[in-house]
Amino acid sequence: NAGVTQTPKFRVLKTGQSMTLLCAQDMNHEYMYWYRQDPGMGLRLIHYSVGEGTTAKGEVPDGYNVSRLKKQNFLLGLESAAPSQTSVYFCASSPGQGAYYGYTFGSGTRLTVV
Amino acid sequence: AQSVSQHNHHVILSEAASLELGCNYSYGGTVNLFWYVQYPGQHLQLLLKYFSGDPLVKGIKGFEAEFIKSKFSFNLRKPSVQWSDTAEYFCAVRNTDKLIFGTGTRLQVFP
Numbered sequence: 001n002a003g004v005t006q007t008p009k010f011r012v013l014k015t016g017q018s019m020t021l022l023c024a025q026d027m028n029h030e031y032m033y034w035y036r037q038d039p040g041m042g043l044r045l046i047h048y049s050v051g052e053g054t055t056a057k058g059e060v061p062d063g064y065n066v067s068r069l070k071k072q073n074f075l076l077g078l079e080s081a082a083p084s085q086t087s088v089y090f091c092a093s094s095p096g097q098g099a100y101y102g103y104t105f106g107s108g109t110r111l112t113v114v
Numbered sequence: 115a116q117s118v119s120q121h122n123h124h125v126i127l128s129e130a131a132s133l134e135l136g137c138n139y140s141y142g143g144t145v146n147l148f149w150y151v152q153y154p155g156q157h158l159q160l161l162l163k164y165f166s167g168d169p170l171v172k173g174i175k176g177f178e179a180e181f182i183k184s185k186f187s188f189n190l191r192k193p194s195v196q197w198s199d200t201a202e203y204f205c206a207v208r209n210t211d212k213l214i215f216g217t218g219t220r221l222q223v224f225p
Contacts, residue, residue: 031211040123042204042217043158050211058212090157098211100165102148105157 002026006091006106013081013113021076021109023091031094032074033058033103034066036087043090049074050098081113116141116209120216127195127223135190135219137179137205146208147188149179152218153201161203164188175199195223 004025013019023032030051035043035058045058049068063085065077074093078085088110092103117140127133139145146165150158162173169181179190190203200223206213 033212035215040217042120043215045212045214048212092158099208099213100146102160102163102206103158103213105159107157 004091004093004104004106006089006109008109009107010110011112013078013111015081015083015113017081018077018079019081019111020078021089021091021111023074023076023093023106024072025074025093025104026072027093027095027104028071029093029104030071030096031098032068033092033094034064034074034076035090035092036060037090037108038087046076046089081111083113085111086113087111116207116214118205118207118214118216120203120205120219122219123217124220125222127221129197129223129225130194131223133190133192133195133199133221135203135205135221137188137190137216138186139188139205139207140186141207141209147179147181148206148208148213149173149177149188149190150204150206150215151201152204158204161190195221197223197225199223 007022033048034046044060047066052071091106119138148163149161152158164171172178202218205216
């Protein structure tokens with residue numbers, strides 16, 4: 001049982017390049033989330049989805065876009081990467097009733113923008 | 115808006131010492147509270163969670179937390195830490211359909 005899988009695990013981008021981070025879960029969870037983790041700032045919510053075909057903005061959505069075309073996948077896109085987007089990105093999922101039961105996290109993507 | 119505060123940013127302990135990490139939340143109504151642990155280089159894992167009922171919650175690896183409604187607190191405790199407890203610890207509160215995380219406490223345990 002894989003749980004939540006994130007690809008890629010590491011990536012280095014040049015300023016202005018674009019990329020997509022993929023999150024896949026095999027637990028049939030309704031809710032999926034993208035967070036970024038920065039030193040001293042904890043985890044901050046970028047975007048989330050409460051079901052297939054839905055997306056919503058979190059605390060720090062600027063510079064990112066998301067899509068949830070299939071229930072099991074949640075994609076995070078950076079259209080024009082900036083050094084401020086250097087971070088560790090975590091995807092998480094949760095079954096119904098929102099986050100009542102907490103999250104299952106992926107192993108993270110370490111992104112460096114130079 | 116719901117928020118979480120972790121006032122201990124960095125804690126250093128020797129093995130066998132007792133641990134208490136502070137967590138305070140802002141909302142006064144019904145809350146769901148969580149503690150997650152992140153070992154070096156790994157993702158976050160659930161330690162324990164509080165929904166309702168007994169305010170003393172026991173989690174994995176000997177950790178426990180006490181929900182004190184009057185103090186808006188959910189502090190994490192362990193009577194005797196081990197070197198393997200070295201990690202970052204995050205408190206979180208549920209805000210409708212998402213979790214709000216604190217800034218984390220880095221725990222270093224020395225043999």
